[in-house]
Amino acid sequence: MDHAEATSRLLDAADALFYDRGIQAVGMDEIRAASGVSLKRLYRCFPSKERLVVAYLRRRDLRWREDLAGFVEQCGRPDERVLAVFDWLYEWFSRPGFRGCAFLNSFGELGATAPAVAEAARDHKHLLQRYLTGLARDTGTPDPAALAAQLLVLIDGAISVAAVTADPTAAHHARTAAKALLSGREWLAGL
Structure with a gap:
C-alpha cells in the first residue's frame, strides 16, 4: 500500500x-x-491526531462545498440558486447518519485547545460565506455580503436544529426565511 x-x-x-x-x-x-x-x-x-483531524476537516470541507455547488448550479435564476441551498440542506438532513455540522461539532469539541482545528472550522465558514456572497451578488442585492452573512446564520441554525431534533424540515423553515430576505433585499442596504 x-x-x-x-x-x-x-x-x-x-x-x-x-x-x-x-x-x-x-x-x-x-x-x-x-x-x-x-x-x-x-x-x-x-x-498526530490533530493533524488527522485537520486533514479530515479540510477534505470534508471540499467535498461538502462541491456537493452543494453542484446541486445549486442546476438551478437557473439567481434567486432560485440561493433557495436551492436550503433544498440541498433538506436532502442532506434526510440522509441516514446525519449528525449536524462536522465543523461546528469539531470546534465545540476542540476549538479551545487545538488552534489548527479551530482554524479549519473557521476556514470552512469563511469559504461558505464567500460562496454565498457570490450567489447573493448574482441576485442584484445592494449588499451581497450582508445577505450572505444572514444566509449563513440561517444555514447554521437549520443544521443545528435538524441535528438536535432529527427533523429535516428545519431546512424548509430556513428556506422560508431566506425567501423573505430575498424579497425584502432592497432594505438590506440600509442596515
Whole structure:
C-alpha cells in the first residue's frame, strides 16, 4: 500500500468515525483498525491526531462545498440558486447518519485547545460565506455580503436544529426565511 492509498483509507475511516461518534471518543487505534493501515504507517501519514483531524476537516470541507455547488448550479435564476441551498440542506438532513455540522461539532469539541482545528472550522465558514456572497451578488442585492452573512446564520441554525431534533424540515423553515430576505433585499442596504 502506497502513501496516497494509506492516506485515503485513513481519512475515510476518520470521516466515518469522527462524524458518527465525535473526535474525542475515537482513538487512533480505532482509526487504524477501521482503515486497515498499520499504526506505524498511520503515524507516518499523520504524526498526530490533530493533524488527522485537520486533514479530515479540510477534505470534508471540499467535498461538502462541491456537493452543494453542484446541486445549486442546476438551478437557473439567481434567486432560485440561493433557495436551492436550503433544498440541498433538506436532502442532506434526510440522509441516514446525519449528525449536524462536522465543523461546528469539531470546534465545540476542540476549538479551545487545538488552534489548527479551530482554524479549519473557521476556514470552512469563511469559504461558505464567500460562496454565498457570490450567489447573493448574482441576485442584484445592494449588499451581497450582508445577505450572505444572514444566509449563513440561517444555514447554521437549520443544521443545528435538524441535528438536535432529527427533523429535516428545519431546512424548509430556513428556506422560508431566506425567501423573505430575498424579497425584502432592497432594505438590506440600509442596515
